[in-house]
Amino acid sequence: MLEKLKGNRLYSILRYKCPRCHEGDFFVTKKNYDLKNFIKNHETCSHCGLRYEREVGFFFGAMFVSYALSVAFAVAIGVAVLVLFPSASYKVYIAAILIGLVVLSPLAYRLSRLIWLNLFYHNEGDKKEVNNK
Secondary structure, three states: HHHHHHHOOHHHHHEEEEOOOOOOEEEEOOOOOOOOOOOOOEEOOOOOOOEEOOOOOOOHHHHHHHHHHHHHHHHHHHHHHHHOOOOOOHHHHHHHHHHHHHHHHHHHHHHHHHHHHHHOOOHHHHHHHHHHH
């Protein structure tokens, strides 16, 4: 299903691929919950040679993206608790949101880095589309 999106930034983000060629892997492991390796990423793309970190501290901005994702996750969890357990106390909301955010933090970390990276690097197909307009 995601193969149809190849050439799109969403494909790069969801498949953890290089934002320029969509071939090389960004992270060392594809598993979100491999707690020893989930934060390790390659320095360059194995396919096109793109250097992922433009400068020292480049991924500092991904922290803001991670914050936005965490807020979205917290709201989604809160709405889910409201729908599934309408008479739940505030303690249930707090517990569900905190547990959910801890469980989803590796996913938020990985997605935020790729979203940030895709804001600055463009796919070669994107350039062709811009030039055709």
